[in-house]
Amino acid sequence: MNIFNWMKDEIKAVLETMAGSEGWPEGLPFDRITAEPPRDASHGDIATNAAMVLAKPVGAKPRAIAEPLAEALNRLDAVDSVEVAGPGFINIRLSPSIWQAQVGRMLEAGTAYGASAMGAGRKVNVEYVSANPTGPLHAAHARGAVFGDALAALLEKAGFEVAREYYINDAGAQVDTLARSTYLRYREALGETVTIPEGHYPGEYLKDVGRAIAEQDGDKWLSEPEEAWLEPMRSVAIKLMMADIEKDLIALGIRMDRFSSERALVEDRAVDRVLAKLEADGLVYTGVLEPPKGKTPDDWEPRPQLLFKATQFGDDVDRPLKKSDGSWTYFSNDIAYHLDKLERGFPEMIDVWGADHGGYVKRMKAAVTAITGGAGDLDVKLCQLVHLFDGGKPVRMSKRAGTFVTLADVLEAVGPDVLRFIMLTRRNDQTLEFDYQKVSEQSRDNPVFYVQYAHARACSVIRNAGEAFGADAVLDPALSKASMGSLTDPDEIGLIKLLAGWPRIVESAAEAHEPHRVAFYLGDVAAAFHGLWNKGREDARLRFILEDDRETTLARMALVRATATVVASGLGVMGVTPVEELRE
Structure with a gap:
């Protein structure tokens, strides 16, 4: 139950x-009315802007609407008090019994608590990682991978039908360079001494690929010209690199629903169909672009190009669709790929890219709007850099990769749960620092430990209560029926309010495409729970387990169990496994 949506419905009903009684005009903007926590918790439980939204269309001052609305809301059994603030904002304080009743609902729902029907089954395509298959995934890829996967899980929690997708950039110059680099490693595997030229891929990982081809084909390609061996080398290298990438993703807890190939789109002449559609809509022309920023006229060779009218859809300049050699640009292939998504039934698309692709966003959004006739909606989320440290010292290199730290290296050092959690402790558009030593500490300063400890501590308390009152008494079905009336301490009610906000967090984070909000929220829940536990150490009457007061103990066990349930639900969205015990 989303208590804020419930109250919004109550407000709309009033x-x-x-x-009807006042003869207000029809078609009032009730959909703009909000019911949400006030900025200052001392003002109440729920604030609504209803009077401010309706004042102009009704033709009345906000307070003239707010005061009778407040009076009517105050008569509801669930409402303890209502106040009108400022020009017409309304602050509502709910009855403690309403909050107490939420505990049982959380236990009845289990980790499904917080799930929403907001998405109404709408299909959303989330494309993430999509690293070039020219080497293993590196630590920076981990951020986009975790962000995209958590966003997909969050959208599913909010009621959307989600497809997780990886776009393989297996066409173009970079994979031809991969093929040539692989050929050198193939020759090396056959006993030659080779030098990796500048501009090729020098990583140790291609030695395995070269050996695999040598074992399969022997010296078959040694005397053949490039046009004979380029495609076989490229094909095998991409296949093995993608197998390596998929293995790393699975180790991180990520399983894609689909891997789409750029080369397959090109071979299917998908770009030709895109061009035909853009031409039919009058959105292409042959023209000469201005010199790019930062280049002097001597550096610029103006030439006629086939251009897409991107400026008609919000881009800064029109964009070329063909290269000087007559082949399609990457941009053209990407347009075809996004049209393919729409044709597969995904009008809502989310792309997760690295920060270095920031200059590509406007043109891609413009292209999606144009090629789909406005039916497609693209949101691009850029993930900023990750700086790796170990005890404050930068970590920059991997033996296997040669020039970067691989995702496999990080997973081996800290494991998937820690990596996933830390990658969501900052907004995606903020730089993130990841210190191996700090993320392994068992301290309050380590958010992974702090949240996991809250879950483990809750499980420990439940086990202890089971020993005192019997295991059956602390099972969820029994606790959900406990009398919650003894949960009256302000910090107990405060924790309940925080837990009851989980459904709202799911909806708001899903709507904003911001899974980091889940990590922030779980930190708040952990802090409130640990604070309540510490309060019981200082005041014996507030301990979770009172052996001489079964009713109060079981009510508190219900709250403890609800806390563990919500934490587990949130960790599930993040792809992190909740632990029941923590050991050094």
Whole structure:
């Protein structure tokens, strides 16, 4: 149950009654009314802007609407008090019994608590990672991978039908360079001494690929010209690199629903169909672009190009669709790929890219709007850099990769749960620092430990209560029926309110495409729970387990169990396994 949505419905019901009795005009913007926590918790539990939203269309001052609305809301059994603030904002304080009743609902729902029907089954395609298959995934890829996977899980929690997708950039110059680099490693595997030229891929990982081809084909390609061996080398290298990438993703807890190939789109002449559609809509022309920023006229050779009218859709300049050699640009292939998504039934698309692709966002959004006739909606989320440290010292290199730290290296050092959690402790558009030593500490300063400890501590308390009152008494079905009336301490009610906010967090984070909000929220829950536990150490009457007061103990066990349930639900969205015990 989303208590804020429930109260919004109550507010709308009262307003509809007022509209009928007051003769207000029809078509009032009830959909703009909000019911959300006030910025200052001392003002109440729920604040609504209803009077401010309706004042102009009704033709009345906000307070003239707010005061009778507040009076009507105050008569609801669930409401303890209502106040009108400022020009017409309304602050509502709910009855403690309403909050107490939420505990049982959380236990009845289990980790499904917080799930929403907001998405109504709408299909969303989330494309993430999509690293070039020219080497293993590195630590920076981990951020986009975790962000995209958590966002997909969050959208599913909010009621969307989600497809997780990886776009393989297996066409173009970079994979031809991969093929040539692989050929050198193939020759090396056959006993030659080779030098990796500048501009090729020098990583140790291609030695395995070269050996695999040598074992399969022997010296078959040694005397052949490039046009004979380029495609076989490219094909095998991409296949083995993608197998390596998929293995790393699975180790991180990520399983893609689909791997889409750029080369397959090109071979299927998908770009030709895109061009035909853009031409039919009058959105392409042959023209000469201005010199790019930062280049002097001597550096610029103006030439006629086939251009897409990107400026008609919000881009800064029109964009070329063909290279000087007559082949399609990467941009053209990407347009075809996004049209393919729409044709597969995904009008809502989310792309997760690295920060170095920031200059590509406007043109891609423009292209999606144009090629889909406005039916497609693309949101691009850019993930900023990750700086790796170990005890404050930068970590920059991997033996296997040669020039970067691989995802496999990080997973081996800290494991998937720690990596996933830390990658969501900052907004995706903020730089993130990842210190191996700090993320392994068992301290309050380590957010992974702090949240996991809250879950483990809750499980420990439940086990102890089971020893005192019997294991059956602390099972969820029994606790959900406990009398919650003894949960009256302000910190107990405060924790309940925080837990009851989980459904709202799911909806708001899903709507904003911001899974980091889940990590922030779980930190708040952990802090509130640990604070309540510490309060019991200082005041014996507030301990979770009171052996001489079964009713109060079971009510508190229900709250403890609800805390563990919500933490587990949130960790599930993040792809992190909740632990029941923590050991040094």
